[in-house]
Amino acid sequence: MKTILTGGLLAAASLAGVAVAKGDASAALDRLPINAIQVVGTHNSYALPADPRVMAMMAPRLSALMASMTKTMTPERRAAMEDEHPGKSNDMAKTLDYVQMPLQAQLRSGVRSVEIDLQPDPKGGAYADPLPYRELRAQGATELAPTYRDEMLKPGMKVFHVADLDFRSQCPTFRSCLTLLRQWSDATPGHSPVFVLLEPKLSGLDKVIPGAAVVPKFDRAAFEEVDASIRSVLGRDKVFTPDDLRGDMTTLEAAALAKRWPTVAQARGKFVFLFLVPGMNFPAFAPYLDARPSLQGRMAFVQGRPGMAHTAFMLFDNALTRGGDIHDAVRKGYLVRTRADIDTADARTGETRRRDAALASGAQIISTDYLTAPNIYANDYHVAPFANGFRCDPVVASCPAVR
Numbered sequence: 510m511k512t513i514l515t516g517g518l519l520a521a522a523s524l525a526g527v528a529v530a531k532g533d534a535s536a537a538l539d540r541l542p543i544n545a546i547q548v549v550g551t552h553n554s555y556a557l558p559a560d561p562r563v564m565a566m567m568a569p570r571l572s573a574l575m576a577s578m579t580k581t582m583t584p585e586r587r588a589a590m591e592d593e594h595p596g597k598s599n600d601m602a603k604t605l606d607y608v609q610m611p612l613q614a615q616l617r618s619g620v621r622s623v624e625i626d627l628q629p630d631p632k633g634g635a636y637a638d639p640l641p642y643r644e645l646r647a648q649g650a651t652e653l654a655p656t657y658r659d660e661m662l663k664p665g666m667k668v669f670h671v672a673d674l675d676f677r678s679q680c681p682t683f684r685s686c687l688t689l690l691r692q693w694s695d696a697t698p699g700h701s702p703v704f705v706l707l708e709p710k711l712s713g714l715d716k717v718i719p720g721a722a723v724v725p726k727f728d729r730a731a732f733e734e735v736d737a738s739i740r741s742v743l744g745r746d747k748v749f750t751p752d753d754l755r756g757d758m759t760t761l762e763a764a765a766l767a768k769r770w771p772t773v774a775q776a777r778g779k780f781v782f783l784f785l786v787p788g789m790n791f792p793a794f795a796p797y798l799d800a801r802p803s804l805q806g807r808m809a810f811v812q813g814r815p816g817m818a819h820t821a822f823m824l825f826d827n828a829l830t831r832g833g834d835i836h837d838a839v840r841k842g843y844l845v846r847t848r849a850d851i852d853t854a855d856a857r858t859g860e861t862r863r864r865d866a867a868l869a870s871g872a873q874i875i876s877t878d879y880l881t882a883p884n885i886y887a888n889d890y891h892v893a894p895f896a897n898g899f900r901c902d903p904v905v906a907s908c909p910a911v912r
Contacts, residue, residue, distance in 0.1 A: 538901060542770040543702055543749075543781070544844055544873060545906035546899040549892055550622020550704065552848065552876045555668050555686060556609050557677035560654035563641040567674050568601035574717050575601070589789075593826045594852055604852045605675050607878040608885055612679055612686070613693045615880070616703070619894025622846075622874045624706040625686055626670055628724060629731040633664035640673040640720045657681040666734055672713045672722040683735065687742035694747065694778065701898040702749065702776040704874050706846065707735065707809060708785040711793055729796035736808040739782060749779045751804035754821060761803035762813070765821035768842040773899070782809035783822050783844070789814075810844075826851065828866040839871035839904050847872040849892045850879060859888040868892075871904025 538546075609615070612623065628636065642653055656677055661667065666683035669676045680686035694700060709731070713724035725731075739748060749771060751761050758764040786794060794811055801807060802818040813820030815838075822844045825831035831847070838845050849864040850856050856879050867875050877892040884890055901908035 535897075538899075539774040540772050541901060541906055542768060542772055543776050544765075544768060544770040544839070544842060545902045546701075546773060547868070547871075547873055547875065547895070547902045548621035548701075548704065548899045549880070549894040550620055550624065550706070550846075550874055550876045551609055551615055551880065552624050552878050553607075553626065553670055554609055554612055554615060554620075554623035555625060555678045555680055556607070556670060556675070557679055558608055558654070559605065559675050559677055560641075560645075562645055562650060562653070563639075563674070564602040564605070566641050566644065568605075570718060571601045571674060571714075574714075592830055595827060595829075595854070601674075603857075605670075606853055606885075607856075609679075609878070610880065612689050616690075616693045616697075616700075618880060619896065619898050620880065621701055621894070621898040622704040622706065622876065623690075624708065624876065625668055625683070626708045626710055627683060627727075627731075627735065628667040628669060628672065628710045629727050629734075630661075630667045631664055631725060631730060631734075634662045635725060636667055636669070636672050636676060636722050637661040639676050640718070640722070643720070660685070666731065666738065672710075672724060673718070674714070684738050684742055687738060690780065691743055691747075694743075694780075699777045701773055703780045704844075704846075705780050705782045706785055706874075706876075707782060708787060709793070711787055711790065727793065729799075732797040739808045743780060747779055748808055749776055749781045751807055751810055751819070751821070755803055755805075760818040761810075762816075762818055762820045765844075766842045770842075781844075783846070784809050784811040785824060786812040822846075825872070827863070828870045828872065829863050832866055832870050835870040835872050836904055839873065839902070844874070845870075845872040846874040846876060849875050849877040850890070853878070856884055856888075856890045857886050859886075859890045861890065864890075864892055869903060871902055873902060 630636065637658055645653060654677060660681045668680055668683055668686050669678040680689055709727045710724060711727055714721035715723045754769055755761045755764045756769060758767065797811065798819060804811060804819050810822045811819055812822055812824050823838050824846050825835045826848045828835060828847045835845050835847055847867045847870060849867045855863050875892065879891045880894060882889045882891040
């Protein structure tokens with residue numbers, strides 16, 4: 510019997526290739542630490558399709574702006590952008606052409622990671638009247654795709670992708686998204702852990718497009734609002750936090766490298782919140798990390814690099830080019846997110862190399878925009894969630910075969 514050390518406990522795991530009864534396999538999986546499992550999640554999980562007229566109006570402007578911005582990037586940043594968005598189309602409408610099923614339906618189907626974009630709105634109304642809707646109404650357009658205008662007028666963190674472009678959402682406020690998670694969780698007691706990716710939006714289009722919404726600064730108050738909302742809606746007992754991992758160790762990274770992650774059984778019914786760092790802009794996270802280098806008292810982990818005190822979670826979106834980095838990070842004890850498909854290109858052509866590389870990489874979180882087949886492009890490309898929400902990680906765990 511092979512053993513896996515986790516949190517100071519020895520968790521028994523069946524040897525790979527040894528056939529065991531279904532019940533025994535399920536028990537063995539429950540004893541795996543959560544850094545030794547793999548889940549399928551969705552990207553921009555809250556998204557609703559944009560009004561086609563908005564895309565027709567705004568996408569050409571954005572495509573031109575993106576081309577201009579790329580020319581001014583440093584070589585290093587341009588290379589990183591190309592790696593994160595390989596084969597990116599100049600047609601923004603094509604890049605953003607995906608449709609997510611209802612959030613609770615995703616979770617019921619076995620999805621165990623969701624991604625939520627956060628747009629600060631401390632006064633309310635910052636995004637209630639999008640620029641393209643104003644322009645379209647001036648042209649006589651009617652029956653625009655609906656938004657939750659009443660909710661958008663209230664103060665509080667909003668959830669959508671890009672202001673004045675891709676702004677329709679199933680749950681327009683962070684608290685409403687958390688409420689959907691809580692309702693599903695309460696109706697599904699003992700569910701396997703759910704990884705919630707949070708992406709704070711740090712800017713808007715107002716500096717380049719006159720009349721676009723001014724995105725308020727993602728400041729200390731905004732970060733505090735995120736933590737307070739999680740505590741209020743979900744409750745501390747339903748969240749596995751950085752403090753829970755670190756325990757009495759000197760840094761959060763040391764705890765991750767010591768593989769102190771809880772077992773699936775210990776993490777059932779819980780959520781793990783993980784902040785993405787857009788463009789690796791760590792200074793923007795100073796308000797969240799100030800005086801808390803290992804995220805003491807915080808509700809969410811933060812993406813990092815090796816050697817940072819807070820690093821327990823890393824991001825490598827492109828498994829085709831970063832497979833070795835993913836494999837190395839996972840073996841060391843970090844949590845890793847990668848993407849099975851990027852910017853619709855893989856799914857449009859039915860290309861499966863990135864998907865297969867992602868699944869084989871050992872990354873614990875695999876994000877996709879396509880859970881079922883046929884997909885919206887009428888081909889078979891998809892990434893189905895795992896039965897019961899997760900599977901044994903192929904890189905760091907011994908996975909039992911079920912007879």
